[in-house]
Amino acid sequence: MGIGEEIRARRLGGARISAQRIFTDRLSEAEAFAGKVDQLRQLRAEHPDVTLDFGAARRNVLAFYGDGGIGKTSLSRELERRFLAADRKNRQAVRIDFSEPAARDPELYILHLRAGLAPLKDFPAFDTGLALYWARQNPGVALADFIAHQSSLGTAAQRQRFARELSEFTQSVLDNAGLVVGGASRAARFAWRQIQNSRVVRDLRKNCPFFEACATEQDTEQLRLHLPLLLAWDLMRIQAKHSTGIAIFLDTFEHVSGQRRSARLGDLEDSVVRSAFFLPTSMFVITSRRRLDWAADIRSPSLEFCGPTVWPGLTDGPASDQHRVGMLSAEDSADYLEHCLADDAGEPVIPAALRREVARLSEGMPLYLDVACNHYLALLGRGHTPAVSDFAGGLPQIVMRLMEDLDDPQSDLLRAAALLRVFDRRTLRVALPELRSSAVEHFLDRSFVLHREDDIFSIHELLQASVRLQDSFTANPWxxxxxxxxxxxxxxxxxxxxxxxxxxxxxxxxxxxxxxxxxxxxxxxxxxxxxxxxxxxxxxxxxxxxxxxxxxxxxxxxxxxxxxxxxxxxxxxxxxxxxxxxxxxxxxxxxxxxxxxxxxxxxxxxxxxxxxxxxxxxxxxxDAAATFQTLATGHDDRLAHEALIALAHSRSRDGDNVAALALAQRFDPDLRDGELRYRLHELLGHIWWCAGAFDRAAHHFALTRQTAEEQDSPLLLALARRHLALAQCWSNPMLVLAEIDETEQLNRDLGLPPGIAQCQMSRATALIGQAPLATVDELLGAATDTFTAGGYLDDAIGPVAIGVFAAAAHGDLELANARKAVLFERAEGRRVRHWLAAADIWTLGADPHGRVTWPEGTEVSVAAWTAPLLARRR
Incomplete structure (x- = not known):
């Protein structure tokens, strides 16, 4: 039972505009937030183990939704400010803005959560689970190095500190693991076999529910989805010692479930929902254009935790934790205009009568008010007395006037920002290299430019669209x-x-x-x-x-x-x-x-x-072949090369090894591009293997191993070594048996089911003629099961075919023919013609049906597939 199934089973049981001022009088939102903080504080005090109660309803999500441009982001930031200001010592906040593209990376989402909580220090369960996941999902990429380079995870100093602490923790786990029998593969620097006896891990196995189920989960996606469960256990221990309040602010959530995305289990939205479920004492404050539908049972195909019994607070009704953020009232809009611009004495700059009219024209849209204030300042700067007519029209018109208000450098920067929407200083300088740095700094200081973390900036997407659409109507357009x-x-x-x-x-x-x-x-x-x-x-x-x-x-x-x-x-x-x-x-x-x-x-x-x-x-x-041929004809670029290699693989799978070899031989075997060279020799190895030329196949697979080692790629090395074993198990079985343990362990450490199955199949093949038939059959059965469980149904025919060879090698032709009949039945509709031809050769001594083409002729290949049988026949 995987970790997902286990959890399901348990469940069934100044003159500057202040954005903060906009929300001074949004009392209902502020009251809802304060009430939720108190509610979760009480929950932690009365039910400290609620994290482990998967049957309990979750009320830790507070959602604010409404149209674009009404100030949801400013509301979210103001609530975060208030949350921390009330008790900075005992509170921790995490902020993720999904309008930024990188925020929609599921791996970075998990790292965002952990990085935001880094000041709390001690996360042994999560950090161990994360290291195990990372070693398998991103082999050869050191987790600490990756974190240090991710600018979205905080400042350079924060990232370096987080990476150092994580590296020191994982090293301590390794140092205390003791001697590991058989060792761990070089590529898998943090594997379960390697750490399971470490003092920290022994403690986690004893005290942390579900830790071992998570740590030994074979499906890396399932492991990633359940990392927040381990984080929740760590937080539960922290909160037992200190009453630490956690608030996670997820802004512009509409980008998570965009219209172009097919919602499915395991995607980013499901990841977020699971993290909210697993962290019931942490408050999730979500701002979005759309209302959350997690409480709808119809979301069950794409959300692991959904429905009204799971999320009662997200249903309709007076007690709902979902709040529509409407436009500002006329009074609130006027109050905003009264305070956004003030003179040295603190008196409002905009006259009261004009404030009332601009408030009316804005229809309560904060973005309109923000742009209007910038327009008002520009009019004053030109010596013009602003009038109501200067603010007539909707947001596009007021944006057009703002563009005309700005001097050329500032209006050019606004247009460049509208091309980018999210940007930094460097990108603006690339777009407009002639501008002085002071002009860039002045632009970044404007109220409609949002300053994100680590010197990333953005403008609202409505402002972006308005600038792009209205530019041609301005007096001096681009x-x-x-x-x-x-x-x-x-x-x-x-x-x-x-x-x-x-x-x-x-x-x-x-x-x-x-x-x-x-x-x-x-x-x-x-x-x-x-x-x-x-x-x-x-x-x-x-x-x-x-x-x-x-x-x-x-x-x-x-x-x-x-x-x-x-x-x-x-x-x-x-x-x-x-x-x-x-x-x-x-x-x-x-x-x-x-x-x-x-x-x-x-x-x-x-x-x-x-x-x-x-x-x-x-x-x-x-017609796949015709499609690939169209791509390659008349071109000599990377896309044409990829198409030719794909076409050759397709021909080989259809049994036409002669055509596949002709395509492969169009390439220079000494390609400088390491990745393409790897793929070419992998293709050649496969073609010669299908033809029974096992030594030739091994030569090409050895070259892929060499390339993998040169590139220091554990993943490519795992592929190359298992392919080499597939070839050598026919011609050099003793060498395969000497190396197969290490090869299989490498594929296990990296979580590669097809590689594990291929190693099982190679081991069985190498043992034919040396071990009892029952032992061989057991290994072949395990390989078939591994292939089938992973959905590799064509590959699952291989062990069945080798069962024919095993029976023939043991001198039982009747059993070999019976197994061949099963093979042909299972192979119906599968692209495995080389196995059918090989089975005929082993039982009939010939290839009477011509299912495949042989690069060196039929006689040579029949002899090649017969040679292992003669060498091992008892």
Whole structure:
């Protein structure tokens, strides 16, 4: 029983505008917040073990929702300020703003929680679980180094301190683990076998419920989803000693469950819901444009914890913990205008009569009031006496007047900010290199620019859209050439960073996500030419950073162009492919292959066809080979190379090894690109293995192992070593038996089910002729079960085929033929022709059906597949 099933079982049981002033008189929101703080304080006192009661309802979520521009972010920040000001010594707050692309990374979400609570120091259960997860999910990437590079996790000093403390803790666990029989693989520096007898871990196994179930969970996604459960146990111990109040502020939550995302178990929203459930004494303050629907039973397909009995406070009714944040009243709006601008004596600058009229025109929108105050100051600066007519119209009109109020440097910076929405000083200087630093600082000091942590800034998305849409109506707009020039500089800057494998962008996911999001936005909303965009998307995908691709889809609907919509559809298809919805992937990407393809740049269209071809190859429903061929014809770029390799694999799976080899031989075997060289020799090894040329296959797999070692990649090393074993178990069984323990342990430490099964299969093959048939069959059965449990159904045919070989080698031809009949039945509809041909060779001594093509001819391959049988026959 995994940790998820175990939990389910238990359950069934000055002249500057102050944003803070806006909310001085929002009494209902402030009262609801104060009441929730008191409620949770009482819960901690009366039920200190509520964290472990999975049947208890959760009332720790307070939600504020409403339209954009009404001040929800300012409300959230003011509530955080009040929470900490009341008792800074015994309170801790965590803030996550989901409008920033990197915040939507599920791994970073977990790290955000832990980093925000770092001052509380002692988190042995969580930190151990996190280290185990990280070692398997991100092999070869040191957790402490990763944390130190993530700018979204606090200041440089905070990150260094957090990384150092985590590194010292994990090292202490290793130092106290004692001697581990058999050792741990070099690549897995923090594996369960390695630490299970450590003093800290023994204490956790004894005292922390579910720790061992989490720590030994084979599914890394399940382990990540249950890390907050371990965090909750750590907090429970901390709060037993000190009455520490925790508040977690999740802002702009509408970005988590965006319209382009397919809600599913294990996604970011499910992660957030689980963390709120597992941390019942910590308050989650969520601001969003939409009301939370966690209390609806219909969310059960995508939320592990949902329904009115779980979240009674999120249902409708007078006692609901969900509060609609409306527009400010006329009185509150006038009060805002009275206090936002004051002279040296503290008297209001805006006359009372004008305050009343502007308050009426604003219709209670705080963003309008903010921009209006900036407009008022600009009018005064020009020596003009502001009048009601200067503020007539809605937000777009007042924004247009603000743009005309600003001098050229400030209006240019506002336009550049509207291209970016989230930015730092460096990015603004890239966009407008001729501007003085003082102009940038003046702009960043304006009230409509929100200062985030670590010198990241943003403007409201409504302001962004208004500036972009209203610019052409201003007296001095940017020309199309000026917009293109600024966008071009940004594209060149970000593209160069993506092209440099050693740039900070590849180490800091915030920088990466922001750069990717902005490049997609420039193409999608402005039509900017980005020659390298298709290759950038492929680079990010090959590195497995799907959260970056996911975040790129979140673009302002009002600004999208038709090619931009096509690009977002491409990204939608990639995400559906990643989560395994192959039919939805085809539905999204098939239009890119029609005679009237989607309006999109050609390389982006080719990229869409590549993922469409991959999906056809897995699921059927289209011509994968023709799709890959179209991509490669007439091109000599990375996308064409990937298409050729994919086409060769497809041909080999269909049994046409001659065609697959011809495609592979079009490449230079000494490619300088290490990743592509690895994939080429992996392909050649597979082709020769299918042909029975086991020594040739082993040669190519040995080259992949060499490449993996050069790149210091534990994941590639695990792949290379298990593939090498698959080849050598036929031709050099004693060598495989000498190394298979270490190879299998490496794959186990990294949590790779297909690798574990392949090692079991290689071990069984190597033992044929040396061990009893029953021993071999037991290993083959284990391999079949491992493949099947992981969903690798084509691979699960391999152990069945080797069972035929085992029976034949033991001299029982009747049993071999019976097993062959089972093999053919199970192989129906599977792409495993080489196994069927091999089974015929083992039982008939020939390949009478011609199911596969042999690169060196039929006679050579029949002899090659026969040789191991002759060598081991008893």
């Amino acid at each position: 020309s199309a050439e000026e917009w293109a020039a600024v966008a071009g500089r940004l594209v060149a800057y970000w593209s160069a960073l993506f092209d440099d494998p050693d740039s900070a962008l590849w180490q800091d996911r915030r920088t990466q996500a922001l750069a990717f999001w902005q490049l997609v936005g420039l193409y999608s909303t402005l039509g900017t030419s980005i020659p390298e965009l298709a290759y950038i998307i492929m680079q990010v995908q090959l590195r497995g950073v799907w959260a970056t691709i996911d975040a790129g889809r979140d673009q302002p609907e009002a600004l999208l162009t038709e090619p931009g919509r096509s690009l977002l559809t491409l990204l939608d298809g990639m995400m559906e492919r990643q989560i395994g919805d192959l039919q939805r992937t085809i539905d999204l990407l098939a239009p890119f292959s029609t005679d009237s393809p989607q309006p999109i740049e050609n390389n982006l269209r080719r990229l869409a066809l590549y993922y469409l071809g991959e999906t056809y190859d897995l699921r059927g429903g289209g």
